[in-house]
Amino acid sequence: MKQATLIIVIICLSLSSCKKSIAIKKESYSVLIDKAMQLSKDEDSLKLKEALVAYQNAFNKYPDSLDDYSKYNASVIASRLKMNDVAFKYLQPLAELIEDDEGYPGWDYILGDYATEDYSNLFNDKRWSSLKQAAILNQTQFFDKLASDEAEFFSTKKGASIDSLSAEQLYNYIKSQNNFLPKKKQDYSISFQINDTSSTSYFVHLPKTYNPKNQYPMLVFLHGAIRYTTLSDYETKSNLKYANTKYTKRADANDVVLVFPKADKNFNWMIGDEGFFMVPEIIKQIKSAINIDDDKVFVTGHSNGATGSFSYLMKQPTQFAGFYGFNTHPKVYTGGTFIENVKARSFINFSTDQDYYYPPNANDSLNSIMSKIKADYKDYRYNGFPHWFPDFDEAEPAYDILFEDLINRKRNPFSKTLQWEFDDNAHGTIDWLNTIKLDTIKTTKVSQRPTNFKITKWLKLDDNDNAIAIDVNQNAFDFPRQSAKITAKFTDNVFDIQTEKVGSFNIYISPEMVDLSKPVKVIVNNVLVFEKIIGYDDAFMIDQWNTNMDRSQLWVNNINITLH
Secondary structure (H helix, E strand, O other): OOOOOOHHHHHHHOOOOOOOOOOOOOOOHHHHHHHHHHHOOOHHHHHHHHHHHHHHHHHOOHHHHHHHHHHHHHHHHHOOOOHHHHHHHHHHHOOOOOOOOOOOOOOOOHHHHOHHHHHHHHOOOHHHHHHHHHHHHHHHHHHHHHHHHHHHHOOOOOOOOOOOOOOHHHHHHHHHHOOOOOOOOOEEEEEEEEEOOOEEEEEEOOOOOOOOOOOEEEEEEOOOOOOOOOOOOOHHHHHHHHHHEEEEEHEEEEEEEEEOHHHHHOOOOHHHHEEEEEEEHHHHHHOOOEEEEEEEEEEEEEEEHHHHHHHHHHHHOOOOOOOEEOOOOOOOOOOOOOOOHHHHEEEEEHHHHHHOOOOOHHHHHHHHHHHHOOOOOEEEEEEEEEEOHHEEEEEEEEHHHHHHHHHHOOOOOOOOOEEEEEEEHHOOOOEEEEEEOOOOOOOOOOOOOOOOOOOEEEOOOOOOEEEEEEEEEEEEEOOOOOOOEEEEEEHHHHEEEEEOOOOEEEEEEEEOOOOOOOOOEEEOOEEEEEEEOOOOOHHHEEEEEEEEOOOOOOOOOEEEOOOO
16 A cells, blocks of 8 residues: 555655645645544554544545545555455545546556555455456556557658758758647657667646647656656656646746656666666657757756756757756766766756755855856755755745746857767767767876865764764765867867867768858867868758757768877
8 A cells, every 4th residue: 555645745756756646635624634544554453444434534524525545545444454345435436537636547546556455355356356357448448548649649740852852952941840730638648668678658748728830948857766666658647746836837837848757777867878868869759749949958857857967967968958956966877977068058956955865065065166167057055955845835936946047048059169078988979079989099098187076974864854964975976987078169160179088079060050162170189180161961961850850950961080
């Protein structure tokens, strides 16, 4: 059986959804339900009977306030007490629901992961067999409907033939392409194939007045607790509730598309790289169906999700305009944390002084470093609050800050200066510097050691959940591998590039960066290595479009530089 509401609410801060948890209506009804829930924690049969009576009293006294989660709890208690008639009284209407208060289908009460734990005492009752037969049929219809909705989500108008277009016409056609269709729904659960054996899903919430003729900002929310969550066959409207209500109401008011991916300990955005591709691929998928403003794609999260947001900034920021995090641990877990990569974009952190996840003194040290390197990095400190800060009403101003930034910020797809450091070839791309490769032959190291600092205090929760400072002696970041570094700028068709420990790289070309009628020069480490006129490459352009689905940052050709 699921834990009490208080625990569920706390967990919901880190998860994008919480199955069958609910906010109870009306204070007097809530008092009775809270009493019943507290009693149900005790496995003693007398206490369970008291809990069941408390639920029944609440249901009888406030029949208009009944919620699905409380009915579910009552049915489970009755099942444990082998009071089958009472259990089925509450369970049967739940099983017949199209969706419950959280958006979960009624059949899930019978066929879901918790059914064996919750209702094993009912399995020999004929009524369970009837419910199970109906649930199997409803489950099939449910997934058929999901597949139909997903097909409708990805449906688009047929594009024009491009065979007769010149290269420049093709470029202009892709830049202005709009094959999008209106959508029948506001909310979609979309399946996502991770590999041959694993899949998950993500939830998309569209503006209520979505019009395919208009471009929309998109905000991707990364949930936390990735070591404890599971991949999902489908996602529900519970993503929009609880602490996430603060996102939902502001997204609705500002016509922002919200996206909620679902990860687990094996495929995620923080530990391990096996699932790091998911968010960029999800963004690409959505761009194929929804008219997204390519220069207004953002990512946010809480706890592990905030660390994920920071990791995309450090490792793969090209798709994004900006990054946000609540109670962030600003560190890359899969390699080096190269702080100056922040200068490619921006990060806004919302921290608290009672956070066991990352201590305030460490945030202070990082803030000082960010200020010195003139990074677009802000940390808003909220004193007196723990790690689950987003659940508090006092967090509302932080969300105002976030959405004000989101509304006003746009990605610069063709920045004239770039700087990038990396230690993994999978993350050797930043805007027009693409597929940068480490030099694995030379034994020299990057001349300047990556920035790091010591953390000497950490907060730990005591038995009463109070944050107690303990002494530690640890580096803020780990650097398990050698890195490569590249700095570059362009002006007047000339690219001037300095490299350290780089074996090769590509310069991606856009007519918004250079004059294609004139030669392009590339100077690397003070040596002229390239001087030619670069034209449009049809095949390359189409490949880039299919790879990135980015109309704003559309590349028409590239220059490969291999260093000796």
